[in-house]
Each structure stands twice: as C-alpha cells, then as structure tokens.
Amino acid sequence: MKPMVLVAVADAAEPPPELARLERDLTPHYVSTPEEYRAVLADAKVLLVWDLQTKLVHECGPGKVEWIHTNSLGVNAVATAEVADSVTVTNTQGLFEQPMAEFVLASILYRAKGLDRLLAHQRGKVWDQQPTSRIAGRRALVVGAGGVGRTIAELLRATGIDVAIIGRTRREEPDARGGTRVVHGIDELHELLPGADDIVLAAPLTEATRGLIGLAELALMKQSAHLINVGRGGLVDEAALIDALRCGAPAAATLDVFAQEPLPPESPLWEMEQVLVSPHQSADTIGWRDAAVELFLENYARHRAGEPLSNVVNVGALRVDG
Structure with a gap:
C-alpha cells in the first residue's frame, strides 16, 4: 500500500492537476477545511502545504505530523510554537x-x-x-x-x-x-x-x-x-x-x-x-508547479530512506506564531 500524505489545498474536491503526480508513489489525502483536516490528522505523519493561504495548522495544530513541506520559500502558514518545538519544516528553496x-x-x-x-x-x-x-x-x-x-x-x-x-x-x-x-x-x-x-x-x-x-x-x-x-x-x-x-x-x-x-x-x-x-506571482514561472511537486517527491524519498531532508527551515528563529 502506498504511504499516505496529507495535502492542504484550497479546494479538496478539485485539487490542482499537477498534484496527480503524487499518486504514482503516494496516496495523497486532500484537505481544505478544519473538519477535513481533523478527520485524518491522527493518521498523518507528513503534510504538504500547497495552499499558502491555509490556516489549518494555525487553527488546528500539527497533530502527529512529523514533517511539513511548504510549497513556498516562506513558512508563515505553518509557523507556530508547537510546530517549532516538534515538527521538521522544509520549503521550496532553489525554485523561486x-x-x-x-x-x-x-x-x-x-x-x-x-x-x-x-x-x-x-x-x-x-x-x-x-x-x-x-x-x-x-x-x-x-x-x-x-x-x-x-x-x-x-x-x-x-x-x-x-x-x-x-x-x-x-x-x-x-x-x-x-x-x-x-x-x-x-x-x-x-x-x-x-x-x-x-x-x-x-x-x-x-x-x-x-x-x-x-x-x-x-x-x-x-x-x-x-x-x-x-x-x-x-x-x-x-x-x-x-x-x-x-x-x-x-x-x-x-x-x-x-x-x-x-x-x-x-x-x-x-x-x-x-x-x-502584481498578484503575488513574482516567483511563478511556466512549469513551476510540476517542478515543485518533483522537489517534494525527492525530499520524500530522503524521508523514507531515513536520510537528512533538504531545505530545512528553523521555524523557531522566525517567531511568527499568530
């Protein structure tokens, strides 16, 4: 059975088509509301934050998630004291x-x-x-x-x-x-x-x-x-x-x-x-979403192999809780 990964998106019913690539290696579980998020949080170890406007982590906490990857350089969407204390956070450095x-x-x-x-x-x-x-x-x-x-x-x-x-x-x-x-x-x-x-x-x-x-x-x-x-x-x-x-x-x-x-x-x-x-698109180039998915999958391979993750962010140093 393919490992499950939690994916925070703007609309769980219609996730971005680029994320279909995840299904080759993983079982993505898409969430966009607190109810959807809480329903599976107990079983999730990995969270991919694709929707940068999501407030799920701030509102509901990280649960038992051990690793959060953000589809951005900034990690404000997940930067809480609880995450800083107990969760490894990585970002999409190198792409933008x-x-x-x-x-x-x-x-x-x-x-x-x-x-x-x-x-x-x-x-x-x-x-x-x-x-x-x-x-x-x-x-x-x-x-x-x-x-x-x-x-x-x-x-x-x-x-x-x-x-x-x-x-x-x-x-x-x-x-x-x-x-x-x-x-x-x-x-x-x-x-x-x-x-x-x-x-x-x-x-x-x-x-x-x-x-x-x-x-x-x-x-x-x-x-x-x-x-x-x-x-x-x-x-x-x-x-x-x-x-x-x-x-x-x-x-x-x-x-x-x-x-x-x-x-x-x-x-x-x-x-x-x-x-x-400019509508928050200075980093967006043609094909960036596909490249971002591949970057996450490369890091996921490291995660499964027990190897150090790339692009680890020191969330504690940001001190942006709330």
Whole structure:
C-alpha cells in the first residue's frame, strides 16, 4: 500500500492537476477545511502545504505530523510554537530565487526606461521622445540576506547597479571574487535608506520585521525612490505607504505582496499610476508547479530512506506564531 500524505489545498474536491503526480508513489489525502483536516490528522505523519493561504495548522495544530513541506520559500502558514518545538519544516528553496530576482530587475527597468509612459503614449498615438535613466550606477538597498535577497543582489550587480544588502546583523562574508562584502545589520536601515534609488524588500515576516517600513522609513526615502516588495505584505505599513505615495515620495512602488490577499477592490493602490500591482506571482514561472511537486517527491524519498531532508527551515528563529 502506498504511504499516505496529507495535502492542504484550497479546494479538496478539485485539487490542482499537477498534484496527480503524487499518486504514482503516494496516496495523497486532500484537505481544505478544519473538519477535513481533523478527520485524518491522527493518521498523518507528513503534510504538504500547497495552499499558502491555509490556516489549518494555525487553527488546528500539527497533530502527529512529523514533517511539513511548504510549497513556498516562506513558512508563515505553518509557523507556530508547537510546530517549532516538534515538527521538521522544509520549503521550496532553489525554485523561486532566480525568477524573483528577474522580477525585481524588470521592475527597475520598467521605471527607469519609462515603459509605463510608452504604453500610455502608444494607446493615445502620441509620438513623444524623452530621455530615460541608466540603471548602471543606481543604488539599490536589498533588505533580506537569505537566498532571495542574495540572488537579487547578484543579478542587480551584474547590470552595474551598486547594491547594499541588509541582514539581521552586520558581518563580512566572502564574495565570488575571493574578496569580502559587507552585510549590513537591520539597525543600519535608517542610515542607508536616504541614499537608495531602489529599496527591495525580500525579508521574511517575523516579529522583528513586521511593519519594518512605516512612516519614519518612508520619510527617509528619496523623493525619486522606488520601493519594491517581493517579501511579505506585512513588512510594509500599507496605509502609510499610500499616504506617502500620494505626497509624491517615494515616487513609485512595485508591490507583489500585500497585507490582504487578494488585494481588495477598494484599495487605492489599484488606481495609483505610480504603483505596479502584481498578484503575488513574482516567483511563478511556466512549469513551476510540476517542478515543485518533483522537489517534494525527492525530499520524500530522503524521508523514507531515513536520510537528512533538504531545505530545512528553523521555524523557531522566525517567531511568527499568530
């Protein structure tokens, strides 16, 4: 008999077709409601969290689950004190970092090259030649020194952008050329914000980072600054950002994540010309779901063989319970 694995999805009656691949090696049991989840929790040892909006673990606990795999880099959907104490958690590291970095670079190019203006003029059949900005020589501040932040920094540097990266603490680390680079501490954020042309948020959401960008931080940004958030919506005080954008500083924002998702229709962000709204898809490339299933199955093979799992996340360090 194939081993059973619990799979949290948005709709248990119609799970995503990519998950059919699980059935070759496993018996997936799909759940989407607390009732469905509790009914089988006593028999489940492995949980695959496919629906990143699920609240099942927060509401019902992990039960006897020994290993949780999240179909994402972030693990907020399962980060509770009970999980941190008793469950191994892994994520989908290695699949999303490069696409997210490409999205950030595209966002910078979109603003610097005035593509929004070109599209508007094309619709109005307006021939209006205007110079655009070079990206070489811009200064970017990347907040988040994990895999995503580092990949973003590497790609931006390759285009000639000067990048400073912020982690939890200040330190020096070896770079690809045999030298060292400084990773700034989060306590240096206020010092670095005024000099940045592009502020990229790629940090996880924790007690320390919730509301990281608020009124004080927005006031420190250049009037011409561009805020890009590919981390988590909770990193930014959204109301403060809306007010700041209305006042003209920062000049623009590219937002892939929001405090509430989907972004409510009544949000002013939808209609702001200086804002690019992306529906939490900066990491989504064609075929990513199939690749994510294969990554989980590779880790499941390690689990069955008693080998160390890849992409283990220290949930306790996140401290995001609730």
